[in-house]
Amino acid sequence: MSDADVDAEESDADADAHTDTDSDQRTRREPVVVVVEPETPGNVGTIARAMKNFGLSNLKLVDPPELAEDGEAYGFAGHAREDVLPNADEVTFDEVVANYHTVGTTAITGEDDRSHERFPFKTPAELRESLKSVDAPTAIVFGREGRGLNNEELSRLDEVCSIPADDDYPVLNLGQAATVLLYELRELTVDETQLPDTAVTRAPEDDVERFHEFFADFLEVTGQREHVREKNALLMRRLLGRAHPTEREVHSLLGTFRKANAKLEHADHLAAKYDEPVYPRE
Template sequence: MIANTRVVLVRPHYAGNVGSVARVMKNFGLNQLTLVSPYADPLSDEARRMSTHGENLLTNAKIVDTFEEAVADCQLVFATSANVEGLYRGSHYGRPDEVLPVFVDSLQTGPSALVFGPEPHGLANAEIAQCHGLIRIITDHEYSSLNLSMAVGICLYELRRQFAQRTANYQTPPSRQIANYASQEEMFRHLRHGLEAIHYVWGTKADLLFHGIRQLIARSNPTPVEVRMLHGLARQMEWVAAQLPPKADDQPSGGE
């Protein structure tokens, strides 16, 4: 089950870090490494030298062009960041021990992803906004930025600890199948279109308002049936909007 964990490195810059991540993944029994538009060469001598028995992870690493492609088939997608300021980051973060229990549960029915940003500046707000949660590792406030492989190691240690605890307790696997990331994203796009059609999501605050709606739904870990239900809601809003006479102006009817 724990092998369903996917480690996603977004635009990694340094080959040594990629190799070190492969090593720590090997330590904790993981084998799904995905690189999004990497600057670093995972097959370089430096990466191999730092991987120590994790060379097969480098050889088999999947390289993709976009974040969406990396996580399309995943159920839960959790980002990591030391920066938790602002609406997109501050509304849904927690420590590894707080966030990872639900992540471990999801692994019983399919893949889920832990996403780590590029070394110079971490993940962008737009990337974090697309995730279902945010992991923050508590560090000293004077220097909060961890080395990439250290951050991966801390998260994977807690993941393994949570997994071992569940195995020891013989917990029954959950019956809920979480809809994969790609189908959720399609639903969110459709839902936003429906909300825009009825002028609930509208104007200068549209992005922030829909982000809140998105996080509310994402926290429920919607099933495929629930995703289809939300598609139906979006279609109904589109139908209602089409029946209404044109508005005299573009002022929103709600949501602000």
């Protein structure tokens, strides 16, 4: 085997190793979701559904209620009833603490640096950025519906996350909190979305200029005074300049104003022919 062949094989091996490393790292960064002593099966199903929405699959439950296949949990889970929910593991809180980098969730409490159980906390967006650099198995830990995680439990977890909300009612229910938080973490767990190409391609400038010509004709046939036409034409140019319309959007507008102008001109023609009053003018 030539030196070139050896170098090529080593290069391919390095590339494969790099790909494997990236894949392993991404797997490590996909958090598991832990729910401590959930009281309502429906909330477990809601969390499983949110996990399915945002690319997570590993659900762990501490002292869960019975999750009957014909019950609320499976009814609320959507397509997560097929995998996330039936594959959920029952674990202890001690096992979670021992095996994961843990993030506890809590409502905003107004506490400061004199209370370290719930302070400092990260928002979901801040947590997303923080977890990008965490190369360890991670668990997002949610508490009970009515009282959440207690201070003793929070003191055993590595980080705290809280969702900012209105002071008058800052407490989200368990399913809502999980959905908001997992949505914010989607960059770590979802490669692509169901959305098509979101890049906006602005319509060709000659099409845009044709639209402005049609709009100018429209202003004229509606009988506006010259200074008003000039002002409205400039307003439309500024509006369209900010909007960056697509080719399809401009073509739709062109068709609309073409028909409007033709009808207005025809109305003027008929009014003149039969000596009828024209539509009101300024």
